[in-house]
Amino acid sequence: MAQHKVDFASNAGLPIALTSVDKLLNWGRSNSLWPLTYGLACCAIEMMASGGSRYDFDRMGTIFRASPRQSDVMILAGTLSKKHSEFARRLYDQMTEPKWVISMGSCANTGGMFNTYATVQGVDRIVPVDIYLPGCAPRPETLQYALMMLQKKIRSESANMNNNKKQDLRLI
Amino acid sequence: MRKYVPKDNVQKKSYYTDRFWVAPRVPQSDVEEGSHFASVVDALGDRVLCAYISLGQLIVTIKHQDNYSTLETLKDECGYKVCTELSAVDYLAQDGEFEIFYQMLNLDDALRVRVVCRIPDGEAIETTVPLFKSANFAEREMYDMFGIKINNHPFHKRIIMPDDWEGHPLLKTYPLQGDEFASWYEVDKIFGKEYRDVIGPENRDASRIDRYDTKRFSRVGYEVDFDADISKGESKTPIEYSQTVLVDYTTGTEQLDERR
Numbered sequence: 219m220a221q222h223k224v225d226f227a228s229n230a231g232l233p234i235a236l237t238s239v240d241k242l243l244n245w246g247r248s249n250s251l252w253p254l255t256y257g258l259a260c261c262a263i264e265m266m267a268s269g270g271s272r273y274d275f276d277r278m279g280t281i282f283r284a285s286p287r288q289s290d291v292m293i294l295a296g297t298l299s300k301k302h303s304e305f306a307r308r309l310y311d312q313m314t315e316p317k318w319v320i321s322m323g324s325c326a327n328t329g330g331m332f333n334t335y336a337t338v339q340g341v342d343r344i345v346p347v348d349i350y351l352p353g354c355a356p357r358p359e360t361l362q363y364a365l366m367m368l369q370k371k372i373r374s375e376s377a378n379m380n381n382n383k384k385q386d387l388r389l390i
Numbered sequence: 391m392r393k394y395v396p397k398d399n400v401q402k403k404s405y406y407t408d409r410f411w412v413a414p415r416v417p418q419s420d421v422e423e424g425s426h427f428a429s430v431v432d433a434l435g436d437r438v439l440c441a442y443i444s445l446g447q448l449i450v451t452i453k454h455q456d457n458y459s460t461l462e463t464l465k466d467e468c469g470y471k472v473c474t475e476l477s478a479v480d481y482l483a484q485d486g487e488f489e490i491f492y493q494m495l496n497l498d499d500a501l502r503v504r505v506v507c508r509i510p511d512g513e514a515i516e517t518t519v520p521l522f523k524s525a526n527f528a529e530r531e532m533y534d535m536f537g538i539k540i541n542n543h544p545f546h547k548r549i550i551m552p553d554d555w556e557g558h559p560l561l562k563t564y565p566l567q568g569d570e571f572a573s574w575y576e577v578d579k580i581f582g583k584e585y586r587d588v589i590g591p592e593n594r595d596a597s598r599i600d601r602y603d604t605k606r607f608s609r610v611g612y613e614v615d616f617d618a619d620i621s622k623g624e625s626k627t628p629i630e631y632s633q634t635v636l637v638d639y640t641t642g643t644e645q646l647d648e649r650r
């Protein structure tokens with residue numbers, strides 16, 4: 219057992235310092251999320267409402283950004299068609315690490331009522347999803363709650379994205 | 391005595407058919423002598439195979455080789471300057487043919503004519519884009535959805551489905567939930583075919599309820615152990631409701647005091 223004990227005196231308290239760095243970084247990341255302005259169908263209307271003044275995403279440090287290069291959250295709001303899936307994936311690939319995905323609405327989660335040849339049956343087939351948000355369409359409050367859950371998730375992650383298990387999933 | 395009807399297989403059949411139900415048909419009438427439509431039929435001459443009036447519209451049946459010249463006559467001589475819609479109907483199973491229709495509009499007299507023709511499977515139809523710009527997208531859509539080829543179309547390409555799509559979705563033989571190609575399209579395209587194994591067969595209908603699946607479902611009042619086999623039926627478990635005390639605050643608080 220003894221060899222597993224960390225000798226804080228000999229390695230200069232590094233683990234403690236790292237966890238604090240983690241906390242600091244995650245605090246910064248979680249409180250300034252920049253989602254991509256990316257609406258696909260009717261759910262996008264609710265996403266716009268969340269971003270507007272009445273529901274006010276800004277108070278959580280969340281401001282929509284029109285370029286994937288400058289954003290770190292992708293909210294897939296709506297029905298993803300098969301023809302568009304390629305571009306959705308390309309936008310996801312263009313976002314800089316660290317990045318997270320919220321799948322908003324039944325359509326993005328499972329294909330929803332569009333159980334047809336032309337709709338992607340769940341966006342987790344093409345991008346790794348962090349938060350699934352049910353509803354058709356989810357109300358802006360629900361999206362805010364999803365965002366708060368995502369913040370909670372980010373705060374519990376390791377700041378080094380390579381240490382997170384999700385990294386393995388990210389390729390799928 | 392009542393007539394004997396075989397009862398086996400009865401659940402697979404439609405459970406109710408009205409003996410007296412007659413499929414409704416839109417009433418049809420002949421073209422009136424001396425009317426505007428009569429002059430249209432005259433202008434088209436012997437290209438007309440059959441003409442009648444239905445819902446105030448003239449419906450003209452022609453041969454599919456005559457489609458360009460018919461629309462040209464309608465446009466230049468009869469004032470039908472707008473082609474509002476053109477598409478096809480799949481009658482392959484019934485007759486081995488498609489029905490192609492052109493819906494024409496005369497803005498001066500507020501009248502409409504439908505030009506209908508039948509085309510055998512595998513034959514191409516002449517384009518009408520030189521006459522009507524609106525036919526450009528409509529013909530591409532017709533090709534995309536039914537696979538009917540268009541001769542001399544300026545940009546003969548799919549319009550709604552992706553360019554590398556296989557199959558024509560509006561054919562009656564095309565499955566609603568897509569064939570093998572359709573269900574793996576996005577995976578094949580983004581990750582390559584090998585990723586089909588990584589992702590595994592998709593669960594297309596997430597809201598499906600399986601009566602005998604005791605891993606994910608349980609019947610209220612018939613709860614069984616996790617993953618128990620209930621294909622031979624399950625026994626009823628009595629439901630216990632929690633006791634709730636209702637307090638009527640409007641009549642006083644004695645009840646509440648009593649509870650306290």
Ligand code: SF4
Pocket residue numbers: 259260261262295296297322323324325326330353354355356
């Ligand atoms: S989940 Fe409902 S509201 Fe959202 S995109 Fe689908 S159909 Fe529209």
